[in-house]
Amino acid sequence: MIQLQQIHKYYGSQHVLKGIDLTVGKGEVVAILGPSGSGKSTLLRSINFLERATSGSITINGRTVDAASASKQDVLALRLSTGMVFQQYHLFKNLKVLQNVMLGLTDVKKLSPAKAKEISTVLLEKVGLKDRMNHYPSQLSGGQQQRVGIARALALNPEVLLFDEPTSSLDPELVDEVLSVIKQVASEGNTMIIVTHELGFAREVADRVVFMEDGIVVEEGTAEQMFTNPLKERTRQFLSKALRA
C-alpha cells in the first residue's frame, strides 16, 4: 500500500502542490488526469524523490518518510520500492538493452550477473523484446525503447510502478504497443500510478481516477463513475472535452 499525506511543493514562491492526499491499495491501478501544469507529474516525481516535496509524508509498505527530513537511506528505500517509467524513456544510452534492465539488479541489489540476466531476460520476453536484448537504445523505435523502460522499472520488483506520461513522446502508431504492455502489467496485479493524457486508456486500465488541477485533487472516484457521472462540473468539463478531442 502507498499513502501520500499532505504533500506540498513550492518552487520559490510558486505553490505547485497544495496538500495532496492519496492512498493507493495493493494491486490497485490509479490514473492521474488533469490539464498541463496541474502538478500531476510533480506529484508522481515526489513519490520517489526525483523532486523533493517541501513537506508531507510518503508511506510505502509500512515505511513512512517525511519529505522535509528524509535521509539518504529513506530516499534509497523509496527508490527501491518504486519503479519509474519516463515520458522520454531515458534508457541508459551507453548500455545495451539487457544491461539497461540488469543494472539495478547487479549494482543496487547486488545480485549475481547470472541471476540478474535470468530475471531480465524473462522481463524482456514479457515486453516482447527478448530478440532486441543486445541492441543499443538508439537502434530501437520509441515504442520499443519505452517497453524496455517498463522492463527496467519492473526489474527491481517494486511495490508500485510510476508512469509519467508513458506514451506522450510516441508516434501515434507506436502508442498501442506500449499501452498493451502496460495493460498486461496491470492485469498481473501490480500496483500502479499512471499520469497520462490517454483518457480512453485510463478508463480501460484504471481502477480509480484522480483528477487534479492547480495543485489540488479536484475529484477522485472509480474510473466508471468519473467518466460517466463525475460530481464536479470542472471534472465533467475536462473529461468531456478531452474525450471528444
Added chain:
Amino acid sequence: MEKLLDIDYLIKSYPHILKYLPVTIWISVASMVLGIAIGLATALIRLYKVPVLGPLSALYVSFVRGTPLLVQIYLVFYGIPKFIYYFQTQHGWMTGIDVNYVSPEVYVLLSFSFNLGAYLSETIRSAIESVDRGQFEAADAIGLSRTQTMLKIILPQALTVALPNLGNTFISTIKDTSLVFVIGVIDIMGEAKIIGARGLAYFEVFIAVSLIYWPVCIIIERVLVIVEKRIRKYERSAIS
C-alpha cells in the same frame, strides 16, 4: 658553392634524433594520463561546487590558461626544489629527498600534467554537463549511488563527447614536449638541437625533427578516428 641544404647531414641525423622518440611519447602519454586524472577531479569539484576547493580550482584553471606553458615549466623547475629545500631546513620535512638528484623528467611530468589538468578539466566539465539530465534521473530512480551513476552512465557518455577534444589536446601535447629541453630533458627536439650545434646545421636537423613530429601526429589522428568510431557505436541509430 654554398648549398641550400645539406641533405646528407639531414639523413644522417634523422636516425639519431628518432632514437629519442620514445622520450617524447612517454612524456606525452604519462602527462596526458595524469592530466586526465587531475582534470576529472577538478571538473567534479567545480560541478559539485565543493566549498573552498571549488574557487581554488577556478583560480588554478584561470592561472594555467593565462600563463605560457614555458613559464609554468620554469616555475615548477625552479620553484619546487626551493619549496622542498625550505621545508627541509625550516621544518625537517621531506628529508628523504635530495633535490640535487631529482631527474628533470619529474619536473616535466609535474608541469605538463598540471597544465593539462587545467585544460582538460574544462573539456571534461562541459562533456559531463552535455549528458542529458534524464540519464541522471533514470539512474536515481533505480537507486544507483552518485558514484555508480558517474562511473557506469555519465562518464562513459561524457567520454564520447570529450574524445575529439582529448585527441586534439594529446596531439598538442606531443608538440608541446618540444619545450622540455629547456630544463635539460633530451627528447627529439633536444637531440636535434645537440646534433644541429655539432654540425652547425640547424636547418637540416629541424627539418628532420619536423619529419618526425608530422607523421607521428598523422598516425595519432588516424588512430583517434578509429577509436572514436568504436566508442560511438551506441549512438549509431539503425532500426532493424
